[in-house]
Amino acid sequence: MIGITSIGAYIPMYRLQREEIARMWGTQGIGGEKAVAGYDEDSITMAVAAVRECRRRCAGSAEGLYFASTTAPYREKQSAAIIASVAGLDRACVTADFANSLRSGTTALKAAHDAIKSGSNSQVLVTASDCRLGMPKGRFEQLFGDAAAAVSIGSEGVIAEIEACYSLCSDFIDVWRTASDRFAHSGEGRFINDEGYFPIMQEGISGTMKAHSLNPDDFSKIVFTASDARQHADLAKKLRFDSSQVQSPFFSEIGHVGTAGTLVMLIAALEEAKPGDRILLANYGDGVDTFILTATKSITDFPFKPLIEDQLKNARSIDYGTYLSWRDLMPLDTENLPPRNALSLxxxxxxxxxxxxxxxxxxxxxxxxxxxxxxxxxxxxxxxxxxxxxxxxxxxxxxxxxxxxxxxxxxxxxxxxxxxxxxxxxxxxxxxxxxxxxxxxxxxxxxxxxxxxxxxxxxxxxxxxxxxxxxxxx
Amino acid sequence: MESIRDRVAIIGMGCTRFGERWDMGVEDLLVEAAYEAFEDAGIQPSDIQAAWLGTVFSGITALTMSPLGLQYIPMTRVENMCATGSEALRGASYAVASGACDIALAIGVEKLKDSGQTGVKGPAIVGDNADGSSGIGSGFSAPASFAYLGTRYFHQYGLDPDHGKHLLARIAVKNHHNGNLNPKAHFHKELTVEQVVNAPIVAWPLGLYDCCGVSDGAAAAVVVRADMAKQFRKDPIFVKGLAISVGARQGVMRQDYDYVHVEENVRASRMVYEQAGIIDPRQEISLAEVHDCFTTHELVLYEDLGFSPRGKAGEDIEAGTFELNGDLPVNTDGGLKCFGHPLGASGLRMMYEIYKQLQGLAGPRQVKNPRLGLAHNLGGNAGMGIASCVILGNEKE
Missing domain, CATH: 2.40.50.840 (OB fold (Dihydrolipoamide Acetyltransferase, E2P))
Incomplete structure (x- = not known):
């Protein structure tokens, strides 16, 4: 049996109210708030927090660590190696960064599953973390949030078995950043819906159900991402899932948290799952990855504290000026203090x-x-x-x-x-x-x-x- | 081991005005301090046989000292953080006591204000050691490391923060009062307790007026064999003791360190008292110049140096013990707080004040019939500190 053996999530404690952003720019707030990484956090530090949480809950070493993000702090230098060394993993460890797509978190999950299945590893950590920037005043600024998640994949102490995986790729341009862009661009909404998101997700999800002769009723939860709350609700309807089966994407609590989103949602679903519960997981971005997971008996004994719920509660609001300064969106006058020494490699x-x-x-x-x-x-x-x-x-x-x-x-x-x-x-x-x-x-x-x-x-x-x-x- | 007591005497001293000396470079400050000392000693520059220069940031030996124009004599640059000026005197004194030379110059200088920055060059952080030496701390300021003393002192002795801030303010007010009487001090401004307490916070519980000035300045001493001293002047000042104690990271790494005292201070003072034959410092010392970089440090120093019992410094502050007309005046020239703190010069500046006081030449700040004075410095901070204590006296036994 191959599946998830442990979980960890990290949601930074700071929140920016969308009304605060709207007030700043005189625009319409979309309601709710977004999680904002502290000034001293980035995708690596958030992934470290999620991985440490994940490791606390499971025994055994990991022989692999895969990091997925579209906002790795380095363009050249591996983030996974940093995270593995901070997590204290043995150096005989396969590390890899999965990048450039919001789907990379689940692609890493698939790769981990395959590594276990092939017998080359007995336990692999998968972490997804993102800290994306929307252009000030734009829709994405209100929408994007920061978070990280981690799951451990193995064959012993499995709390949720991965029963099937399926992937499609698609060269569809909907959301992108070029090598020199700080902010994400997007194509026109209905075009993305009609020709990209809906058909691709439906093909992946329905295809997976059909291939395994399963219907929406056979799942206790469906976990999937969308670019916003409306798109998310519309797809659930098209797929004929009841709203009680649909895992909240937490858009109004933390925002769209990039590659971390699907795993954060999956963790929230697992926290409520009972043995035998079947979960359909689907992730979008340049195609689709789908998974069928089933909670095992071990999930009853797994040391959960409500990871996601606790972190949603432990929140503190910041103002827009603080947000601008933390994300280096505005040059600020600094104190006339002596400089630090140059760093030595x-x-x-x-x-x-x-x-x-x-x-x-x-x-x-x-x-x-x-x-x-x-x-x-x-x-x-x-x-x-x-x-x-x-x-x-x-x-x-x-x-x-x-x-x-x-x-x-x-x-x-x-x-x-x-x-x-x-x-x-x-x-x-x-x-x-x-x-x-x-x-x-x-x-x-x-x-x-x-x-x-x-x-x-x-x-x-x-x-x-x-x-x-x-x-x-x- | 022989004591240094009464083997060396100071026959001349000089000290520049401290402050933001936009008008002077390092070489100007050095010349001004040295020539005042030469004149005070009644000697010519060519009489100096060896020199010790103390500076932390303001240059290396030949570059810094060559403008002084001393002709081909041995010179040594020394550095002991904020105790650097005292270290220069220590080097010169030992050389004279050993017989290696008879007349030596100790001079300290620091030119901090040319950096265009507020404060002393900042702490390094881990991985931040390009010069091979590790810096101080994980990204906290010099005031913070002395704020720890205040936070813990208030906690341990149950002082409510308002009362604690009040006691610290009394120290700042005292030192500004003294410094205001001193034309060479950096600041000339009387403060009130209310002003100090209400000043912007730098590092709680330290406000702006709890922190010393960062200044430019230089100070110098001419040191000779004690038996020669009266050939130069009728009132030479004798070195009674020289002590340095350096921490080995105890304070920053050991849980048994209490943050209500600085062990380096205690050790250096006990060493110097023994050398000078002092049994009861509170009674025997006439005045003290102590390292009041931050008021919290002067507070714990009263106890570290044996002036007040542990936890009782506040009572002596309230009683005015350390004020100019008190039983044991401390920082009669304004201290680091008001006179300013050019790192390499500060130790010698303290000795300059004690020297003048012991000669009865301190003008409106003159302490009655002083006999022994203590100059204390601390470089670094608790556990990674360099404490220096020097006792000077106006009588040779």
Whole structure:
């Protein structure tokens, strides 16, 4: 049996109300809100969060990691390798980026399924993450949101079996960005509906049902994407699915979240699924991918907390100016503060273990876990002065509490004022670090925090990622 | 191990006006400070046998020192972060005490304002070490690392934030009052507690007036063998102790570090008291110049240096103990807070004030019958700090 063995999703906590955008431009708001990645987040950091969540819920190593996105931070340099190293996967791991289509998330899922089926891997992680930009004042600006999702594919501990997959490709130009475009373009709506979206999706979905002699009644849920809520509702009607069978696309809660959309919806469907429930999954973009999945008995025991629902609740609104600054849509005056040193590729390489997994050391003699805030190597124990007598010790998964802090108006941040402090890990070790995603009114000594992987540099040369602490939300 | 006590004397000192010296380059500041010291000592530049230059950012030895025109003598540039000026005196003093030379120059300079920026060159972050050295912190400011002391101090001793801010403000008000009496200080402005408390926050709990000025300036000392000192002047000032203590990352990596004191300060002060034969610093020290880069640091320094019991500095602040007419005046010249802080010059600037006070030449700021003065610096921050303590006295035993 091949299928999904674990799930993880990440929805950034910030929301931009569509009315706020409409007020800015004097246009019509389409209602609801969109999820917005923090100023220190991108498709890689969001994928890392989803993958870490996914890995927390399943045992075993993964021998592959596929990353799907249309907004990979690098045009040349693999995102999947970064995510795999941050997730702490063994280096004997197949990594690949699936790109350039909103369908790439499910294409990665298909590739993972095939890798397991062929016997070349026993577990593969698939993550899809997107942070797309709509041109200011345009329809896409209101529509697009940011999110990431991850699923683990394997043959043991399967919670949803992949019973069938089917794909069609189509060279149909509806939504595109050229190599130099920051913002997505779109063809005319009815043309896309009549000649692209509806016929292609119907062909894929109906064809899949027909090939397996199944009717809409045989599915407890259908999960599929569309470019907006209206197109989504219209297709459900054309396919003769009852609205109770249709998984919400969360357009009004988080927006159209690109490649992550189908997987976020699938995860939400799985969170409600009972053993035996059959799910039809269909994803659109330069063709269609369809899957038939069935929830297994194991889904009952799977450690769910309502992943999607909790993250939808933990939301904080930002204003339009903040959005512009976070997405670099408006040049802003900066403080007249001294510049940081230029980044060094070689010192970054020496410090790769602390960067990727916040790995420090634990003294073999006195047992003290230790890590240094600027990545200086630790050769002498800070507690007992033993030399070179350490085991590696990973801090990224350890909880900590805030020992002292500063609300720092000089910290380089696009969400001022900054917050940084000394945190004490629950099993030992202290780190001075930046905090993120905090509510200044609730910051206090003793506050529980956890580590999150974020973008540290504000001006991208190459991108310097590192760990920040964020308050634990119950 | 022999003590340095009374083996070396200062016979001349100079200090430029600190501030935004748009009118002067590094070479002008050096010449101004050095020639004031030469004149004060009654010597010629050609009498100097060796020189130690302290600077953090303002140049390398030959480039920086050659404009001073000293003729082919040994010179050394030293750097110990904000304790750099004190380190220059330490180098010169040890050289004289060892007999390697009899008359040496210690000079510190910093030209920070040409950068066109506010604040000292910023922290590096992980992977950000192009020069092979790691920087400080994960992207936080110098004020933040001293704000940690305040946040934790308030918490540990149960001070409500308003009361805590009030105590810190009293320190800033005191130092501005003293600095206002000093023509060489960067700022000439009396402050009120209300102004300090209500100033814009830089790094909570530090507001704008809790932070020291970033300045240009230079200061210098001429050091000779103690037994020669009276040949030059009737009132030489004797070095009673020189101590440096450097952290080994304890404060930033160990959970047992409490963030209500700076261990480097405690260690350096205990070393220097022992060298100087001081048993009760609160009673024996006549005045102190301490590293008030941020008011939170001066607060914990009262306790670190043994002036106030732990957790009780607030009572001494309220009692006015450290004010100009108090029992133990601290930062009589305005401190870093008001006099300004050109990093490499600050340690020698503190000694300049103590030197003048011990000679009875401090004018409106003169402390009554001083005998011993303490100059304290801290470079870096708790756990990765360099604490320097120097005791100067006007009597040789």
């Amino acid at each position: 070689s010192s970054r390489w020496r410090e790769r273990k602390i960067i990727s997994t916040l790995t420090g050391v634990k003294c073999r003699k006195c047992g003290t876990p230790q890590i240094h805030t600027i990545g200086q190597n630790i050769r002498i124990c800070v507690q007992c002065q033993s030399k070179d007598n350490f085991d590696e010790y990973r801090f990224s998964d350890k909880k900590a509490t805030l020992f002292t802090y500063a609300i720092d108006h000089l910290q380089p941040t696009k969400n001022p004022p900054g917050l940084n402090g000394a945190i004490d890990f629950e099993e030992g070790g202290r780190l001075l670090c930046e905090l993120t995603d905090y509510d200044l009114d609730k910051v206090e000594i003793g506050m529980p925090v956890e580590m999150t992987f974020r973008k540290m540099t504000l001006d991208d040369d190459f991108i310097n990622y590192f760990w920040k602490a964020k308050p634990i939300v119950d």
